[in-house]
Amino acid sequence: QQPVQSPQAVILREGEDAVINCSSSKALYSVHWYRQKHGEAPVFLMILLKGGEQKGHEKISASFNEKKQQSSLYLTASQLSYSGTYFCGTELVRETSGSRLTFGEGTQLTVNP
């Protein structure tokens, strides 16, 4: 089942912060975050494996609440280069046919000067 992302879109001014949420109705083994620029392939940002784990990548970090099956992506002091569509991809705890990701519909982030 597809994870639910919110918000669908967000517009920021350079330097502002944003939070993107991803929730699932099923038990998750991991949550991935990807960013896609228009017309390009998605690029892997990070993976979260454990409940309550938080990871960071420069000014982009994420958390994973295993009990609630929710993950959040935090973008602080946003830069113009952060613009794009952000997708969460979820891996279920029990996947009998091998590991695979199910993606949310994406959050379109626009950072203006």
Add this chain to the structure above:
Amino acid sequence: DGGITQSPKYLFRKEGQNVTLSCEQNLNHDAMYWYRQDPGQGLRLIYYSQIVNDFQKGDIAEGYSVSREKKESFPLTVTSAQKNPTAFYLCASSREGSLRYGYTFGSGTRLTVV
């Protein structure tokens, strides 16, 4: 440099024709995946393969077929049975069948039915 090569970048198909999209990787990854992306939407899984000569249907496999005769190649055929094939198709791979290191994506093929 290692990576995934998808070809062609743009493809036009007449209704009723089968077309094959190429995906080749030199990353020595075991698992490969095909996703479809429609405008303003997320990625939906078509087929995936963990090892050579084995593959599984994803969420929207109807009208598509794949083969995995070599570790580095995972071509996707869009058949005439696919009613609405116009979309952006993305191929991905992952190391050792585990997703710990995430997916590596190819640059995609944009298919248009004319």
